[in-house]
Amino acid sequence: MKLATYKNNTRDGKLMLVSRDLTQTIEVADIASTMQQALDDWAQIQPALQDRYEQLNAGSLKAETFDESLCESPLPRAFQWADGSAYVNHVELVRKARGAEIPASFWTDPLMYQGGSDDFIGPRDEVLLPSDEWGIDFEGEVAVITDDVPMGVAADKAGDHIKLLMLVNDVSLRGLIPGELAKGFGFFQSKPSSVFSPVAVTPDELNDAWKENKVHLPLVSHYNSALFGKPEAGEDMTFDFAQLVAHAAKSRNLGAGAIIGSGTVSNKQGTEHGSSIEEGGVGYSCIAEVRMIETIRDGKPATPFMSFGDSIRIEMFDRDGKSIFGAIDQVVKSSIAK
Amino acid sequence: MKLATYKNNTRDGKLMLVSRDLTQTIEVADIASTMQQALDDWAQIQPALQDRYEQLNAGSLKAETFDESLCESPLPRAFQWADGSAYVNHVELVRKARGAEIPASFWTDPLMYQGGSDDFIGPRDEVLLPSDEWGIDFEGEVAVITDDVPMGVAADKAGDHIKLLMLVNDVSLRGLIPGELAKGFGFFQSKPSSVFSPVAVTPDELNDAWKENKVHLPLVSHYNSALFGKPEAGEDMTFDFAQLVAHAAKSRNLGAGAIIGSGTVSNKQGTEHGSSIEEGGVGYSCIAEVRMIETIRDGKPATPFMSFGDSIRIEMFDRDGKSIFGAIDQVVKSSIAK
Numbered sequence: 001m002k003l004a005t006y007k008n009n010t011r012d013g014k015l016m017l018v019s020r021d022l023t024q025t026i027e028v029a030d031i032a033s034t035m036q037q038a039l040d041d042w043a044q045i046q047p048a049l050q051d052r053y054e055q056l057n058a059g060s061l062k063a064e065t066f067d068e069s070l071c072e073s074p075l076p077r078a079f080q081w082a083d084g085s086a087y088v089n090h091v092e093l094v095r096k097a098r099g100a101e102i103p104a105s106f107w108t109d110p111l112m113y114q115g116g117s118d119d120f121i122g123p124r125d126e127v128l129l130p131s132d133e134w135g136i137d138f139e140g141e142v143a144v145i146t147d148d149v150p151m152g153v154a155a156d157k158a159g160d161h162i163k164l165l166m167l168v169n170d171v172s173l174r175g176l177i178p179g180e181l182a183k184g185f186g187f188f189q190s191k192p193s194s195v196f197s198p199v200a201v202t203p204d205e206l207n208d209a210w211k212e213n214k215v216h217l218p219l220v221s222h223y224n225s226a227l228f229g230k231p232e233a234g235e236d237m238t239f240d241f242a243q244l245v246a247h248a249a250k251s252r253n254l255g256a257g258a259i260i261g262s263g264t265v266s267n268k269q270g271t272e273h274g275s276s277i278e279e280g281g282v283g284y285s286c287i288a289e290v291r292m293i294e295t296i297r298d299g300k301p302a303t304p305f306m307s308f309g310d311s312i313r314i315e316m317f318d319r320d321g322k323s324i325f326g327a328i329d330q331v332v333k334s335s336i337a338k
Numbered sequence: 339m340k341l342a343t344y345k346n347n348t349r350d351g352k353l354m355l356v357s358r359d360l361t362q363t364i365e366v367a368d369i370a371s372t373m374q375q376a377l378d379d380w381a382q383i384q385p386a387l388q389d390r391y392e393q394l395n396a397g398s399l400k401a402e403t404f405d406e407s408l409c410e411s412p413l414p415r416a417f418q419w420a421d422g423s424a425y426v427n428h429v430e431l432v433r434k435a436r437g438a439e440i441p442a443s444f445w446t447d448p449l450m451y452q453g454g455s456d457d458f459i460g461p462r463d464e465v466l467l468p469s470d471e472w473g474i475d476f477e478g479e480v481a482v483i484t485d486d487v488p489m490g491v492a493a494d495k496a497g498d499h500i501k502l503l504m505l506v507n508d509v510s511l512r513g514l515i516p517g518e519l520a521k522g523f524g525f526f527q528s529k530p531s532s533v534f535s536p537v538a539v540t541p542d543e544l545n546d547a548w549k550e551n552k553v554h555l556p557l558v559s560h561y562n563s564a565l566f567g568k569p570e571a572g573e574d575m576t577f578d579f580a581q582l583v584a585h586a587a588k589s590r591n592l593g594a595g596a597i598i599g600s601g602t603v604s605n606k607q608g609t610e611h612g613s614s615i616e617e618g619g620v621g622y623s624c625i626a627e628v629r630m631i632e633t634i635r636d637g638k639p640a641t642p643f644m645s646f647g648d649s650i651r652i653e654m655f656d657r658d659g660k661s662i663f664g665a666i667d668q669v670v671k672s673s674i675a676k
Contacts, residue, residue, distance in 0.1 A: 011378055011593070040349055077417045077593055079456035082526070106521075113523040114452040118417035118593030129589060130490045151673055152468045173589060183444075185451040186524015188420070192589040251467060251511060251530040255349070255415055255456030335489055 001046075001053045001202045003164070004326075005035050005072040007122070012036060013072040017049060018199050019056050022326055024063035026056055035075050035200070039257040042147045042163055068326045073120040073196035074166055075145070079255050081117035081194065082248045083141070083170055084110050085263035086239040090289060093266070093273050097292035110239045110247045113187050115170075117259070121195045123328045127171055128335035129192060135174030136306040136332055140221045140285030140314045142233050143168045143261040144241045145200060149254035158249070159213045159242035165206070167197035167219070167314055167325045168261050174288055174305060196259075197314070198326030205324065213240035215316075217324075219265045221285055222313040229283030231267040231274070233316070264289070285314075306332050339384075339391045339540045341502070342664075343373050343410040345460070350374060351410040355387060356537050357394050360664055362401035364394055373413050373538070377595040380485045380501055406664045411458040411534035412504055413483070417593050419455035419532065420586045421479070421508055422448050423601035424577040428627060431604070431611050435630035448577045448585045451525050453508075455597070459533045461666045465509055466673035467530060473512030474644040474670055478559045478623030478652045480571050481506045481599040482579045483538060487592035496587070497551045497580035503544070505535035505557070505652055506599050507666050512626055512643060534597075535652070536664030543662065551578035553654075555662075557603045559623055560651040567621030569605040569612070571654075602627070623652075644670050 002020060005013035012034040016025045031048045032038035038045045055061050085091055088106055095102050121127055129136060145164040153161070176190035203210040209217045216234030220227070239247070244260050254260075265285045267274050275281030276290055284290055291301035306312070315327040340358060343351035350372040354363045369386045370376035376383045393399050423429055426444055433440050459465055467474060483502040491499070514528035541548040547555045554572030558565070577585070582598050592598075603623045605612050613619030614628055622628055629639035644650070653665040 079415045079417060080454055082454070085523075103521075109521075111521055111523050112526050114454055114526055114529075116418055116420070116452055116590060117455075118596055119591045128489070134589070151466070176589070181522050183441075183447075183449055184519050184524075185423075185449050186522075188450050188452055188586070189588045189590075191452075193591070248526070250527045251472070251514070252454060252527075253457045253531070258456055 001050055002199050002205060003035065003038070003074060004199050005074050005076060006070050007072050011077060013076050017053055017056055018066050019063070020205070022066055022199065022323060024056060025066040026052070026061055026063045028052060036257050039145065039147065039163065042256065068198040069124045071124065071198040071326070072122045074164070074200040075196070075257060075259065076120055078117040078120070078257055078259050080258035081115035082112055082258070083115050083261035083263060084112045084239060084244040084247070086110060086237050086244060087263055087266040088238045089236050089268050089273060090264045090266040093289050093292040096273070097295040107238060110244055111263070112244065112247055113191070115191060115194060119193045121193050123195055123198045123326065124330060126331050126333045127195070128333055130335050132306065132308045132332065134176055137172045137174050137287045138221070138306070138312040138314070139170035139172055139264040140219050140229065141168035141170055141262045141264055142215050142219065143196065143259050144245070146245060146254055146256070146258045146260065148256045149245060149249045149258065151249055151251065151253045153246055153249045155243045155246040158245040161245060162203060162213070162241055164200040165203060165215065166200045167316060167328060169195040169312060169314055169328045170261060170264070171195065172286070195328055195330065197328055201324060209318065213242040217316050217318065218282070219285055220315050220317065224311055227277050227283065229277065229285045231265045231282045231285060233262070233265045236267050237262065308332055308334050339388055340537050340543060341373065341376070341412060342537050343412050343414060344408050345410055349415060351414050355391055355394055356404050357401070358543070360404055360537065360661060362394060363404040364390070364399055364401045366390060374595050377483065377485065377501065380594065406536040407462045409462065409536040409664070410460045412502070412538040413534070413595060413597065414458055416455040416458070416595055416597055418596035419453035420450055420596070421453050421599035421601060422450045422577060422582040422585070424448060424575050424582060425601055425604040426576045427574050427606050427611060428602045428604040431627050431630040434611070435633040445576060448582055450582065450585055451529070453529060453532060457531045459531050461533055461536045461664065462668060464669050464671045465533070466671055468673050470644065470646045470670065472514055475510045475512050475625045476559070476644070476650040476652070477508035477510055477602040478557050478567065479506040479508055479600045479602055480553050480557065481534065481597050482583070484583060484592055484594070484596045484598065486594045487583060487587045487596065489587055489589065489591045491584055491587045493581045493584040496583040499583060500541060500551070500579055502538040503541060503553065504538045505654060505663050505666060507533040507650060507652055507668070508599060508602070509533065510624070533666055533668065535666055539662060547656065551580040555654050555656065556620070557623055558653050558655065562649055565615050565621065567615065567623045569603045569620045569623060571600070571603045574605050575600065646670055646672050
């Protein structure tokens with residue numbers, strides 16, 4: 001099943017059912033009017049949505065053309081957004097570039113930060129920020145949405161709580177990170193509002209590409225229209241989504257609609273730290289990693305972070321080349337009115 | 339104006355208007371059915387609520403007896419919960435006990451962590467946790483709720499966005515903090531679900547005790563029924579609420595209903611680090627500070643953290659001795675069914 005949220009001048013938008021091929025869409029207000037409402041009562045609502053979804057795909061409903069540019073993030077605002085860093089290659093790279101080793105525990109105990117969730121950006125909307133001197137970067141990720149997860153859930157039960165999957169652009173302000181992390185309280189200003197793909201899908205939509213609580217498909221990023229990365233999201237993911245959900249729920253219940261992210265998708269590709277598209281590799285899902293490779297190789301980074309006007313497109317295709325989630329495709333612009 | 343949320347077997351509860359003296363309450367579903375709904379449209383809804391509030395206080399409405407034990411936290415779940423650490427004495431104490439100085443920047447740049455907001459605990463509900471070997475502590479705080487705050491708001495404009503005030507028990511798991519902070523991503527498992535006072539009040543309810551974006555009244559904590567602290571919330575608050583809101587909004591918009599906390603209220607009392615009730619001082623708002631004082635004085639802490647069965651009561655009184663927010667009053671218990 002594929003779901004989206006259309007803008008309708010309300011804070012939570014309106015829930016839309018989207019056909020498998022992303023061409024058709026219908027309102028489902030008689031079943032649930034918002035994504036959060038569907039998630040709040042998922043066990044009851046899911047069968048009705050599934051039934052309608054089958055009718056939509058069969059062409060037996062009067063539908064409208066699906067338009068990704070009308071979408072909010074599937075949850076325009078959420079009650080929980082926790083982002084893991086499950087591709088430890090990404091973490092190792094960042095540390096290596098500053099001459100630090102990663103602690104051995106990073107391979108057994110997930111890194112996760114508490115994100116802010118009150119003001120997500122739409123997948124085709126501009127990312128507005130006051131300054132492009134803060135080291136604006138994208139981070140391409142996969143995320144899951146859960147139903148209610150009880151505190152202390154075991155990792156081998158946590159996968160049952162995964163109801164939907166999305167892509168993420170976890171916008172990061174690299175220039176603000178060192179100062180914030182030095183203060184010891186984690187990210188805040190350095191992680192502005194995040195962005196999610198136009199469409200959220202149930203795991204069954206991925207067929208056998210959803211296996212062992214990982215998505216086994218490449219995450220494709222284009223930076224200023226040039227291919228930037230296509231790492232396999234199923235490879236080098238040290239912690240699967242069930243482990244990440246269990247980590248998040250160790251000392252708290254997670255409310256229905258909780259979003260748990262994978263962290264930046266990153267592959268080692270049989271090398272020390274992976275390689276870029278230019279070098280013939282699968283590339284990366286953020287600018288920071290390219291800069292780290294450059295730093296390790298040349299002593300300093302050459303690729304700049306994003307400037308106002310730069311664009312990023314993040315999407316994922318099935319094995320037949322069809323887009324699964326629609327595309328995050330957006331330009332970074334100044335939030336300050338000229 | 340005073341507002342509460344009664345439990346009604348829904349995730350967001352039902353909005354209640356509460357009389358100034360906390361004795362009477364009425365439903366206001368014809369104006370707004372939930373606290374979030376009121377905050378989403380505050381400018382439109384506030385006048386109608388205010389009008390009804392005046393009728394309630396005048397005794398001209400058929401009301402029911404207000405019962406704090408029926409309350410959820412005013413927002414049972416929220417889209418944003420960011421907690422400052424504005425009483426730098428608290429931070430200094432924690433560091434001092436481990437022999438570290440605080441960086442000079444801590445006096446000019448607020449510490450703030452991103453909290454999780456999907457599953458707040460009711461003010462009279464048990465705090466359920468899987469283990470009392472994680473160093474369970476309370477943290478008594480004040481918090482504000484904002485309307486929509488634009489990114490980059492100046493501190494001298496940010497105060498205009500403060501619509502409601504509450505008290506907080508920012509439950510902390512001290513035993514999990516060092517390991518998490520060492521990982522560099524801030525708190526997650528060490529900050530389980532938080533608790534807010536039964537009643538949220540508009541700043542005008544505090545009369546001249548709300549001044550310069552601070553609450554100038556003592557925050558009173560009883561631990562296992564014994565007075566534990568009564569520090570002045572208006573003293574030693576290095577950053578006022580307007581500065582904290584502006585800090586939170588530096589690189590993001592804050593959505594209506596965003597909760598911004600003060601951090602643990604802590605006074606220096608003209609001494610190095612304050613003193614306990616037993617020593618004749620105003621005491622503290624968390625166990626950790628007492629342990630720090632003990633460590634600095636005796637080389638090791640003597641007061642244990644909370645065990646299952648221990649209780650904490652947090653409240654604030656006006657200058658006539660009347661409770662303003664009702665009381666957070668709760669017992670810590672095991673989440674694991676026997």
